[in-house]
Each structure stands twice: as structure tokens, then as C-alpha cells.
Amino acid sequence: MPNKSAPITMDAVYTAPGYLFRRMQQIAVAIFMEECRAYDLTPVQYAALVAIRTHPGIDATRLSAVIAFDRSTLGSVIERLLAKQLIERKPAAEDKRVKLLHLTRSGAALLRDIMPSVNRAQVRMLQPLKPADRKTLLALLTQLVDLNNEASRVPLRAEDALEHFKKSG
Amino acid sequence: MPNKSAPITMDAVYTAPGYLFRRMQQIAVAIFMEECRAYDLTPVQYAALVAIRTHPGIDATRLSAVIAFDRSTLGSVIERLLAKQLIERKPAAEDKRVKLLHLTRSGAALLRDIMPSVNRAQVRMLQPLKPADRKTLLALLTQLVDLNNEASRVPLRAEDALEHFKKSG
DNA sequence: GAATGATTGACAGCATACTTACAAAGTGGA
DNA sequence: TCCACTTTGTAAGTATGCTGTCAATCATTC
Numbered sequence: 189m190p191n192k193s194a195p196i197t198m199d200a201v202y203t204a205p206g207y208l209f210r211r212m213q214q215i216a217v218a219i220f221m222e223e224c225r226a227y228d229l230t231p232v233q234y235a236a237l238v239a240i241r242t243h244p245g246i247d248a249t250r251l252s253a254v255i256a257f258d259r260s261t262l263g264s265v266i267e268r269l270l271a272k273q274l275i276e277r278k279p280a281a282e283d284k285r286v287k288l289l290h291l292t293r294s295g296a297a298l299l300r301d302i303m304p305s306v307n308r309a310q311v312r313m314l315q316p317l318k319p320a321d322r323k324t325l326l327a328l329l330t331q332l333v334d335l336n337n338e339a340s341r342v343p344l345r346a347e348d349a350l351e352h353f354k355k356s357g
Numbered sequence: 358m359p360n361k362s363a364p365i366t367m368d369a370v371y372t373a374p375g376y377l378f379r380r381m382q383q384i385a386v387a388i389f390m391e392e393c394r395a396y397d398l399t400p401v402q403y404a405a406l407v408a409i410r411t412h413p414g415i416d417a418t419r420l421s422a423v424i425a426f427d428r429s430t431l432g433s434v435i436e437r438l439l440a441k442q443l444i445e446r447k448p449a450a451e452d453k454r455v456k457l458l459h460l461t462r463s464g465a466a467l468l469r470d471i472m473p474s475v476n477r478a479q480v481r482m483l484q485p486l487k488p489a490d491r492k493t494l495l496a497l498l499t500q501l502v503d504l505n506n507e508a509s510r511v512p513l514r515a516e517d518a519l520e521h522f523k524k525s526g
Numbered sequence: 527g528a529a530t531g532a533t534t535g536a537c538a539g540c541a542t543a544c545t546t547a548c549a550a551a552g553t554g555g556a
Numbered sequence: 557t558c559c560a561c562t563t564t565g566t567a568a569g570t571a572t573g574c575t576g577t578c579a580a581t582c583a584t585t586c
Contacts, residue, residue, distance in 0.1 A: 213382035215509040285534040316504030335485030340384040454564045
């Protein structure tokens with residue numbers, strides 16, 4: 189006989205890819221924050237620091253493209269990194285609009301120190317899966333993110349797209 | 358010779374599971390919003406509506422457990438759904454603290470109407486993958502989210518955990 | 527070299543997503 | 557019954573993540 193008290197289930201939500209992606213992101217952030225608590229750094233702030241270390245003297249707009257991060261939001265992220273004195277911002281000589289970003293000494297040190305915690309967090313996220321499954325999941329996700337790049341509002345423009353930014357082209 | 362101008366790459370970010378999860382969530386939301394633009398409904402609001410339809414008369418705290426959604430955040434989500442007159446909130450007779458949630462007629466209608474768009478969005482998210490790979494990814498993600506449930510700040514407490522909420526226990 | 531259009535950073539506004547704190551209301555035990 | 561504890565909703569505060577708009581600046585084109 190039909191169960192009248194619960195004719196509809198939550199399956200439409202629980203089995204939807206979108207729900208699983210949101211949930212996984214939620215879990216990933218929680219694990220990152222737990223492992224990196226001592227450093228008071230968020231996942232996004234970490235990504236920004238790595239990008240600035242990789243591209244010293246990058247400006248905010250290009251930085252947003254390198255970490256696929258909205259330009260508006262990035263403003264406040266940069267402000268927080270400035271307030272914590274992990275980066276510094278200097279006006280560019282050639283273009284009065286842009287402000288160039290560099291790691292401070294303490295920013296570079298923090299980035300070095302936090303790496304073990306970050307790595308632990310990344311390992312923990314996939315820990316419950318069998319090693320072979322971890323590889324499979326990462327491969328499929330990498331592929332999917334890449335193929336869906338243009339679908340996002342802030343497509344990733346990796347290093348290739350920054351050639352004109354490099355003076356030593 | 359070593360490339361002194363870019364000694365460090367972004368690989369530490371791009372290949373990290375956490376980055377891929379964030380990116381995929383970003384893409385999933387963008388696709389959802391694009392497909393559902395006509396209905397002015399966010400992914401979270403959609404999930405909340407489905408949960409309220411599945412559990413008529415649920416309260417905010419239990420709702421947050423059913424969709425693994427932070428209790429504080431849920432407050433503002435409910436307010437927006439109330440403002441759009443998609444749900445209504447009535448004080449419970451037995452417990453003066455709780456407020457029971459129900460879909461309005463227009464909320465139920467919206468939920469019916471939006472389903473095709475939601476389904477299109479879910480399909481689009483995985484579209485770039487081969488059909489077999491879609492199944493594999495979904496299976497692994499489901500498994501991982503389930504096994505990592507307790508790692509998140511707001512673990513999912515699905516229907517099973519709501520037995521005491523049902524009067525017809 | 528002046529008009530035009532694009533780029534850059536800043537800001538306002540909306541919507542998650544989390545933390546802590548708190549008051550009101552309920553529950554159980556001494 | 558009174559007290560401790562919990563539960564519920566709410567609020568304040570921080571941090572993404574997006575939409576717009578805007579002024580200043582630069583690059584281009586005529």
C-alpha cells in the first residue's frame with residue numbers, strides 16, 4: 189500500500205550532481221579550516237597567496253583570472269591579506285590604474301609554514317575512498333572542471349593567458 | 358637552465374581536490390542559475406522547497422538537518438521564501454518556540470514548473486563527460502560525501518533521523 | 527589631439543555559509 | 557517546585573561569490 193505520509197522523497201535533491209557538489213565543497217572547506225586553524229587562513233586566501241607568489245607583481249584583475257575568482261569578491265580578499273600584512277600593494281609606474289601585488293616576507297613565511305597543513309587537508313578530503321578511486325575521482329573532476337570552464341561566470345585563465353603580463357615574453 | 362622568472366607553478370592549487378570542488382560548485386551554481394533564471398530561485402532555495410514539500414510542517418532546525426544546511430543561514434533563506442510567498446510559517450500549538458513550515462499553493466506550483474529546468478541543469482553539469490564516466494563520478498561523489506558526512510559542520514541528518522518528528526511513528 | 531571604447535579598481539547590493547551569543551521556551555532531576 | 561540543561565529561533569560578525577554601477581585611466585581611431 190502507498191505510504192501517504194511521505195509520498196515524495198528527497199531523492200530529487202540527494203542524487204542531483206549539484207547537491208553533491210555543494211555538499212562536497214562544504215565538507216572540503218570544513219576540513220581545510222580545521223587543519224589550518226592555527227594559521228587563520230581561508231582556502232581562497234591560500235589560493236591567492238600561492239598565485240601572488242607564482243606571479244609576483246600581478247594585479248587584481250589578472251589574479252582573479254588565475255584563480256578563477258570573481259573580481260569584486262577578490263577586492264575584499266586582498267584587503268584582508270593586506271590587513272594581515274601578508275601581501276603589499278604598490279601602484280604601477282606605467283599604468284596609474286593598476287596596483288601590483290607582492291608577498292611580504294611574513295606572507296612568504298606563512299605560505300611555507302602552512303603547506304603541511306594544507307596537504308594534510310587535501311589528503312583527508314579523499315581519505316575515505318580507496319586509493320584507486322581517489323585517482324579516478326580526481327581525474328574525472330579535473331576533466332569536468334576543464335570542459336565546463338566556460339560555463340562558470342569567472343572562467344579560469346591560467347598562466348597561458350598571462351603571457352602579455354610577463355615582461356620577459 | 359632553470360626558469361628564474363617562474364620557479365613555482367600553480368599546480369599546488371590546480372591539482373588540489375579542494376580547488377576542484379570549489380570550482381565545480383562554482384560551475385554548478387552558474388549552470389543552475391542560468392537554466393532557472395525565469396523562476397528567480399537559487400539552488401538552496403530549491404532544496405529547501407523540496408524538503409518542505411517532502412516534510413510538510415517541518416520546523417527550521419529539522420529542515421537544516423534534512424538539507425545539510427546551516428541553521429543560521431537557513432533563517433535568511435526562509436525569510437526570502439516567505440517574502441516571495443512560496444512558503445508560510447505558523448507557530449506550533451504544542452511548543453511555542455517552533456514555527457512550522459508549509460508550501461503555499463504558489464510554492465507548490467513553482468516547484469512543479471521549475472522541475473524541467475532543474476533537470477536540464479543537472480544534466481548539463483555532467484554533459485561533457487562520457488555517460489559511463491558520469492555514472493562513475495556520481496557514484497564516487499555520493500560515496501565520498503556520505504563517508505565524509507561527519508567532517509562537515511552541518512552533517513546531513515536524513516529522513517531516518519526525523520522519525521520522532523512524524524506523529525505516526 | 528579629441529572622441530570613443532575598453533580596462534581597472536572601488537563600491538553597493540544580494541545570497542550563501544559559517545561562528546558565537548542570546549533570550550524565550552521547554553524538559554528533566556533533586 | 558526550583559534549578560540546570562537543552563532546544564529553538566534570531567542576531568551580529570566574518571568571508572565568500574555573484575550582480576550591477578561608477579570614475580579614473582588607458583588605448584585606439586579618426
